[in-house]
Amino acid sequence: MSDTSMEKVIPGNRPSLPPPVTESGVLGWMRHNLFSNWWDTLLTLAAIYILYLVIPPFLNWAVFDAIWQFSPEVVQDGKQPQFADCTAISSGACWIFVRARFWQFIFGFYPDEERWRVVLTFILLVGSVYGLLSQRVANKKPVAIFFFVIFPFLAFFLLHGGLGLPEVPTSRWGGIMLTLIIAGIGILFSLPLGILLALGRRSQLPIVHLLCVLFIEFARGVPLVTILFMANIMLPLFLPPQFEPDILLRILVGVTMFASAYMAEVIRGGLQALPKGQYEGAMAMGLGYWQMMRLVIMPQALRVAIPGIVNNFISLTQDTTLVAIVGLYDFLNIVRAGSRDSNWIGTEMEGYVFCAFVYWVFCFAMSRYSMHIERKLHTGHKRH
């Protein structure tokens, strides 16, 4: 009120008014983006209607009608909970299923009393990766030596056993742990192998060139399922039983081969994006081939290729679900096996929704991290 009276006293010196509400803020944004003409309006209304049809029933099922825990009467006498206990109470999601099997979803059949080894390995892994990537750690050399030289052996003994630790055969590995191991090893090995293959394919040496082309085209020419199938079902037929490598090892080799062929092509794309002058300049300075690659070409090529590389990582993470066809219990497969327990028949929906959420978290995290790296390196390929 006092403002209006002030304005009356000093005419001609009115402060500029804010734009009308219909042009700014939420309303303005909606007017411009959602209702700018009749066609947009129609689409918006249709979209809202579809969301209205989908979201409230889903929320009712997943949250409001869902059962998160049983009353004590249901689970008294140490009775195993089962799906029928849920359906007797409500038609919503039965999250008890996920709760009852949560640790199995994470560790597979890894024995309870040895699970600390998996946790310790994971902590070491996260710690050293943080050490390698963070700018707060100045001296990266000890971290790098630990991560690339000591850690692989340490992780093997921790997870598999030996050196006084009881052995846990790979057949007992499973769940998120197995998914991360397959994806992690695939990622870790496919990048250096992919770089070598990409360089080999552009090499002037005919034999190296030919071998790399053959490998890449072969690995890319067959679906991953076929490679896994070969590694698991055909290989044992040709090998005597005593020389038979561990099934997980066979699968890891297959996945790594497959991933590195794709990686090679992404990196080759990065190499080809560089102008010829970069090579000529490096050579003119008297750098040898490996020096040129290491100091001049690769840093630029990899920077260009980051979106493609991370894209490969994400798709590799999702491809790990294919190991189910060879009887390994990765995260998705162990959740599915859960709903085939006779106590939990009918909980597929809960299982799939939970899986979708977890995979989304992993892949979204990777994607955000890649965007962060891109921004940091100013590649000039910013998204809008």
Next chain:
Amino acid sequence: MKQMKYVVAGAALLVGMAAAAQAATLDDVKARGKLVCGVTTGLAGFGAPNDKGEWAGLDIDLCKAVAAAVFGDATKVEYKPLSAEQRFTALQAGEVDVLARNSTWTLSRDTQLGLDFVGVNYYDGQGFMVRKDLGVSSALELKGATVCVQEGTTTEKNMGDFDKANSLGFEPVKFKENDQARSAYDEGRCDAYTTDASGLAGERTALKDPAAHIILPEIISKEPLGPVVRHGDNQWGDIVRWAHNATLVAEEKGITQANVDDVKAANGADNTAADAEIQRLLGITDKMGEGLGLSADWAYNIVKAVGNYGEIFDRNIGPNTPIGLERGLNALWTKGGLQYAPPVR
């Protein structure tokens, strides 16, 4: 995929011939100190990990019975989950000692793969489920019905045969996985849903309103499910066959997990009123186990570890489990079923 099947079968046959020469699975198992049992990757009531990550089911109990017979210890088993594509080659290549993975015994499987089926631990058959309000009481009334079915299985083929034989004009709606077929049926995309009868009972409990559905009486196929071993090692085949038979004889004689010690005590060697077959089965008189290459108390160990067939059935798929199957064809022959063991003599 079809060609692939023949390649695998052919390769399996070659390896099978080679493997037949070396044989002696029992020695391998004893040297290893545990049985490697090929099992399903997850089928309710027949084999699936429970909440604690332990395997449980009808087929799992067969693995335990074999381990109990060999070692006297049912825990000495390593379960190796195998997908449908893997199962026979894994057995052929020696990755598993026995396959207890709801596999149907057919002539071609018995002869072309270098494998032997040694028994039937569950007589299954394919059936149909429909909504009650469809007003149908026989599969023969399902003229022109849409039927949800899993793709690429014998289930799909059997349905085709049944359709042709009775000219019903089914419209199959195919799904990659059985649970997808079931939920599509639940959502009303098909009039009927077909799979093995053992599956139907379990799947019905997963429907939104189980009481609104009925299982039709027709069984349109024979699906005898049983354990498989490599061809050529007859001693090992005998062991697996009699591990199952021992559970049947035990049920016939009323020997259970709980009373086996009492029965053994009551049928002592010097007791003239004792049941002679019980004495032979439990190794009180005659060392029947020797013929199998096992200890005399092999069958006692089996019953002590997993119980008789009736107990195994009731525990895993019987009326008091969520699967809720009646004995039906799997009742003992004395009760009108097909489960029949040769005498222990």
